[in-house]
Amino acid sequence: MNSKLNPYYLTGLVDGEGCFCVSFNKHKNRKKPEIRLLFEIELREDDKEILERVKKTLDCGNIYFLNYSRYKKWRPHYKYKVSNIKEISTKVIPFFQKYPLQAKKKQSFDKFCKVAKLIKAKEHLTSKGIKNIRIIVRDSLDAGNPHVQWGGTSF
């Protein structure tokens, strides 16, 4: 049975391999984009066990097998993903508030938290809220951060 990870270990792993994402999905028949938060870690197929331990440590999320080919040398990966806003708010965010990220990713995380607050307050369903989220995300892009992305599809 997989054991929990040391929380500082998990912070280090996430500073390297984690992703705090904001996805914008524009549906054909809707005016407003659907905005979601995703916390993800993607590792090679043979490191699935670590993702199981991440899941156990954070007590939420799911693991998916990615078998498509991204580029020539690409090998199958597993992705750990948390997309449920309740789990993000009550488990992911409090964890990284207690065990803070040390690298530049902390900035992504801070913005992720701001967006989470707006989503929890249902502001992502209003034009004003969407605008505010766009501003937060655009700031990230300006800062050259690739982990908060803007697009028509979720990622």
Place this chain on the structure above:
Amino acid sequence: MNSKLNPYYLTGLVDGEGCFCVSFNKHKNRKKPEIRLLFEIELREDDKEILERVKKTLDCGNIYFLNYSRYKKWRPHYKYKVSNIKEISTKVIPFFQKYPLQAKKKQSFDKFCKVAKLIKAKEHLTSKGIKNIRIIVRDSLDAGNPHVQWGGTSF
């Protein structure tokens, strides 16, 4: 002044972003390849501070700026590198023995330790020793591990 990192954090970061490498350099006028060990972490330019803290935590190594373009979306990086066998043997290896890697990278590290032992015993200067190191490295490649590499140039 940059502070030391929590050792478990460093282990997590290295499981994600670290590289335990064996380099084989074949010089024109020498029969035998020059075998070296390298411990490296490469991060984006704006994460240089973390590498400074890694250097402080491990109390060895140097940081280099990598400005060449590897692929279209490539941005400048910094690389932390330890290549001195004494520092590897007395600082890097004991650290990761005390705070063990949790992911598949542990296998690279174990092989890295085996090669370090042979290099310390000067066996990398003999044909038999080189053969043994090749076997260790080949095992790693067979296991699909990209972090112990074989090549004509150092990396």
